[in-house]
Amino acid sequence: MAKNCSKPHSKPKFILPDELPATVEECHTLIRDMMDYFENTGHKERRRNRDKFGPRSAQTPADNLSGPGKELYNRTKQAIKEEKISRGIIEESENKHAGGGRKAPDAAKEEETQKHELTDDDLLCPCCKVAREPAGFRVSTQLERIPARFKRIRHVEYKYSCRNCNSEMITALKPYQPIDKGYPGPRLLAHVITSKMAHHLPLYRQEQIFHNLGIPLKRSVLSRWLKRSAEEFELLWDLMREKAMEGRIIFNDETSMPFILKGLGKTKTGSIWYFGGDDQHPYNIYEFAETGSGDTVEKFLAGFFGVVLTDGTNKLDDFFKVKDKDGEQAISARCWAHVYRYFEDAKHAEEAEADYALGLIKSLFHIDSFAFTLPEDECLALRQRLSKPIVEEFKTWLDAQNESAAPTSLLRAVKYTLGQWNGLVQFLNYGFVKLHNNDSENALRAIVLGRRNWLFAGSASGGKASAILMTLVQTCRRLRIDPEEYLEDVLRRMPGCTKKELEQFLPDRWKALKDAASTSNHPTEQTRCA
Structure with missing residues (x-):
């Protein structure tokens, strides 16, 4: 047998x-x-296909739900609608679409008017041979591209001496150059950095583009420029980390980043960790690590005892156990979007039960889509009134399913949710805590898109340089700053700054100073630190 x-x-x-x-x-x-x-096996295959080929966002519309979950979601929508009416808020139509249109965008910084008039011969009327007179006009707009231009700047530094006493000779020094004895200007460096970190262009493609423009730049040269620029920005990266740690919450996530081991020619899988500051400290900070362990997080967040919002990783468990001398420790908040995906994966096996869970979670997100727009105290009060009963109902259902559900993807989703529960309910305690960690995933998308193009970092030091440069570029994008303009200005003026002077180059401070100067009748002249 x-x-x-x-x-x-x-x-x-x-x-x-x-x-x-x-x-x-x-x-x-x-x-x-x-x-x-x-x-x-089928569950793993579906997850693999979804992660590799499909969208990672929630894909189950509310109309596709059924049973009590859909009923709860509809009641929640009605409750939020009534809440808005009571506050005098007019709801916008859900079917409003952004128009396309043929109008050229107004973002162009230069404008040119071309007038199209008849020649003298065409002005004559064929009937009476009298010149026609203007009777109106029509205007259309076109957007045109002007090819990039490069120029060679020769710096002539004059030397001066006193003919009477032959005292020490004085030289009129040229402006600071970002790369000592190198020939890239600040704008060219800013362009190379932005092309790679914002537009994900690997250096070999940039080499081809420069070649087509008649500029013979090798990718090895471009790589050295990036590393040297990252060294210039390292103090600014440190300051951004320090400022982000002053906030109440840090958003955290990680993704892999292969790099080449020096001297071996083999690749090793490292990590890029993301640490996002709150709206008062709006910095998207990236850090490279040669391993995927949680040591990088513990080192980065040392001394931080606010809220850390993460996904379901266990790499931060040791960090959350650390206490200060007063017994304070960081608070772990977890992401409801990850819980939603687990139940979405379970929908094929246990549709009725999964729909119930999805309906509850959708209800929480619908409440928060309005609650999080309110002042913090009002947000927390609305969550306590509308979200907390749903969370309690969900917990009761999870406990029952944990005892009775068959070992399928539904039970897997239940156990995952219960394992994250203490972190999932933190949004009920703090009005500034979001329901999800999607901001971190969106921030890491820049790394993922870049990785598909770059494939790997050339070395561990190259990975560190990429993290520093990505920090500045993606923070600029978060604040709607032109990264190329920002980087050029910082490369030109930042060297020699003291720590106090360095704060003016934090992207949010830089933007505030720039906006103030543009609206002032007497804009202040920006000068170098030294």
Whole structure:
């Protein structure tokens, strides 16, 4: 008689007909094990296909829900609608679409008017031979591209001496150059950095583009420029980290970043960690690590005892155990969007139960889409009044499912949610805590898109340089700053700054000073620190 030949989720052993179990109970056990295995394999395949080929955002519309979950979601929508009416807020139409149109955008910084008039011969009327007179005009707008221009700047530094006493000779020094004895100007460096970190152009493509423009720049040269620029910005990166740590919440996530091991020519999988500051400290900070362990987080967040919003990772468990001398420790908040995806994956197996969970979670997100626009105290009060009862109902349902559900993707979603529960409910305690960690995932998308083009970092030092430069570029994009303009100005004026002077180059401070200067009747002249 054959024994039970498989463990849950392990690959079933091939069995010959004469080796089948002898009893019905043993056959049932074998069949259940096989069903568990194939269900688990199918789940992994769906997740793999979704992560690789499909969108990672929620894809189940409310109209596709059924049962009590959909009913709860509809009641929640009505409650929020009534809440808005009571506050005198007029809802915009949900079917409003952004128009396309043929109008040229107004973002062009230069404008040219071309007048099109008849020649003297065409002005004559063919009937009476009298010159026609203007009777009106029509105007259309066109957007045109002017090819990039490069110019060679020769710096002539004059030397001066006193003919009477032959005292020390004085030289009129040229402006500071970002790369000592190098020939890239600040604007060219800013362009190369922005092309790679904002537009994800690998250096070999930039080399080809420069070649087409008649500028023979090798990718090895461009790589050295990037590393040297990152060294210039490292103090600014440190200051951005310091300022972000002054906030009440840090958004955190990570993704992989392969890099080449020096001297071996082999790639190793490192990590890029993201640390996002709050709206008062709006910095998107990236840090490269040669491993994927949580040591990088512990080092980066050392001394921070606010809220850290993450996904379901366990790499930060040791960090959340650290206490200061007063017994304070950081607070772990977790992401409801990840919970939603787990139940969305379970919908194919247990549709009714999954729809109920999805309806509850959609209700929480619908409440928060309005609550988070309110002042913090009002947001928290609305969450306590509308979201908390839903969370309590969800917890009761999860506990019941954990006891009775079959070992399928639904039970996997239930156990994941219960394992994250203490972090998931933190949004009920703090009005500034978001329901999701999507901002971190969006910030890491820049790394993912870049990685698809760059493939890997050339070295560990190259990974560090990329993280520093990505920090500045993506923070500029978060603040709607032109990264190229910002980087050029900082490269031109920042060297020699003291720490206090360095604060003016923080992207948010830089933008505020620039906006103030543009609206002032007497804009202040920007000068170098030294």
